[in-house]
Amino acid sequence: MADLERVLKRIDEDLDQSLDRLFSLLRIPSISADPTFKADCRRAAEWCAATLSEVGFEASVRDTQGHPMVVGHYTGAGEGAPHVLFYGHYDVQPVDPLDLWETSPFEPSLAEVEGEKRIVGRGSADDKGQLMTFVEAARAWFAETGGLPVNVTVLFEGEEESSSPSMIPFLTANAKELTRDVALVCDTNMWNRKTPAIATMLRGLVYDEVIIQAASRDLHSGLYGSAARNPIHVLTRILADLRDENGHIKIPDFYEGVPELSDEQKASWDRLGFDQAEFLGGVGLSVPAGERDRSVLEQIWSRPTLEVNGIVGGYIGEGAKTVIPAKASAKVSFRLVGEQDPDKIRAAFRAFVTARAPEDCKVTFLSHGGDRAVSQPTDSDFVQKTRKALSDEWNTEAALIAMGGSIPIVTQFKRHLGMDSVLVGFGLDDDRIHSPNEKYNLSSFHGGTRSWARILGELGAGKNLA
Structure with a gap:
């Protein structure tokens, strides 16, 4: 506990420096879908590998048939500690239409809107800001204790926004190196601004x-x-x-x-207090357009x-x-x-x-x-410990949610590595990912970094997790 408190204090004190590092990555226009930016994608991969090495990982850039992967390892926690795989992606979406951006997409800035501080720039939420929450949490653990509470392998991809053509060949060729106890995937959202979430169902x-x-x-x-x-x-x-x-x-x-939802699942979702009028109203709509005999939450999560x-x-x-x-x-x-x-x-x-x-x-x-769709077990020690860490940080019980979207890497980890995933992210529905004026709340970045620090500590507190 004393170690964790020092780590959290370090994260708070180093927030400005963490933002500077994030902004350095955001300035690299790593658009994977456009061949014009091939060199920038490699530059982003090299930046990530250098940063991981600086933090304390053994990291390298790995060539593929397309854009490179970045792999890092830390095994100093010992054989009795869990070994997790953390996944993120350093590539970003194209910025078109450029004329709708209020600021230059690759000149990140910190803006204040209605009392809320926001990191603005392409990739701020999807996925550079998200992956950097983990990197900065690891940095704080290394700085305060000399290592991490668990063994960690890091995998950063450079083609997630262009259908990941190199991923399956890379996974199969490096299965032994990448197969761990569980994958941690940080490319998802919170339930709302004050409630963290673990996504357990993906369409x-x-x-x-x-x-x-x-x-x-x-x-x-x-x-x-x-x-x-x-x-x-x-x-x-x-x-x-x-x-x-x-x-x-x-x-x-x-x-x-x-499948039909179980009564238990319906009750769990009902407790979330989802407001379908607010959900649709936020985009200028009011009438649900899907199956009339299903709620809006069912329509976007389970149908x-x-x-x-x-x-x-x-x-x-x-x-x-x-x-x-x-x-x-x-x-x-x-x-x-x-x-x-x-x-x-x-x-x-x-x-x-x-x-x-x-x-x-x-x-x-x-x-x-x-x-295919994929569901993750909710009763594993990894999920339960992650949920506790999130709940402790945000002072409210972390929600177990479904997602309307698809994250192919989760299916690929299961199919090619036999590995379940724990999906934790700190994005918000209004982050405008894939759109002009993408943003990531400062509270998401700061709270996400503190959350990953707690998750690493919680996972390291027990051995032989299942």
């Missing part, structure tokens, strides 16, 4: 693109109107057929493998979805152009739950679309990946 994902081709070229709508098939009409009619008036998805066998993420077709420039396009396309994503099979969902969707296409239209599909 899976199927992402497909459908292209409808009609005529061999774009046509003049005065010469060919009505006589020629318009692929936009075809596509939008098919997309409209995917859901009924009650929000149910009409693809045959779509709900196969979808599968179908969303059209983009439609392209015809003339979309300034002014008018009377054209019947030769083709139209849509990008469609599905969030999966329970035992839904991504391959079956993709095949059923494609069959649904193909069956409704007219004879003179050609339908093609492009796959943009997919994976």
Whole structure:
């Protein structure tokens, strides 16, 4: 306990220096999806490896077929202590549209909005600010005690924002080095500003693109109107057929493998006090649009979805152009739950679309990946000790929540390394990740750093955790 108090005091006293270090990382434009920034991604990886080495880890940059990984090790806690794998990613999303940023995205700043201090800049919440909470917690432990209470392997990825093409080959090639007692993943949110959370359920994902081709070229709508098939009409009619008036998805066998919530789970979620009016009102909406017989919290956490993420077709420039396009396309994503099979969902969707296409239209599909839903055990010692540490820091019981999104690395850790994960993050719903003016509250950064210090201490207080 005396060690922990000194560590927490060090974190408080060094907050300004911790921010300076975070800002140094935020200034590196490590956009993994754009080849223009390849050198910057390597620069970010080298910065992370150098920082881990400075803290006290044995760290190195590992080349892959794409952007490099960063791996660090600390084994000074001894054989009897747990050995955890901490995961984060140093790459960030593109910044477009740039004109909507109020400040330069890679010139981080500390702003005060309605009495709340915010770290502003691309990557501040997703995921540089998050991963640095762990690094700074480790720094404080090393500074005050000369080591960490547990053995730690660190894995920082540089392609999370571009579908992680190098991750599975890297995991399988380095399975022995990376397989630990549990993975700690810091890429999630708190329940609210004052309540920390551990995410225990993640939805899976199927992402497909459908292209409808009609005529061999774009046509003049005065010469060919009505006589020629318009692929936009075809596509939008098919997309409209995917859901009924009650929000149910009409693809045959779509709900196969979808579980019902247990009474205990429903009661646990009810106790969270979720306000669906506030949730929708925060983005200018008021009427839930999903399955009418399900609550909003069920819709975003435990029910599968179908969303059209983009439609392209015809003339979309300034002014008018009377054209019947030769083709139209849509990008469609599905969030999966329970035992839904991504391959079956993709095949059923494609069959649904193909069956409704007219004879003179050609339908093609492009796959943009997919994976199953995943649930983590809530009764393990790792979860319980993490929950205690979070509750102690925030002076309120940490919530066990589900997430509407997908974090593929959690599935990959389970599938390729046989390893469960504990998902702890300090982001907030209004952090604007993937959007202009991304921010990370100073309270999230500071409280997150203190939380990781407590978690490391709590995990190290016992041996042979399960």
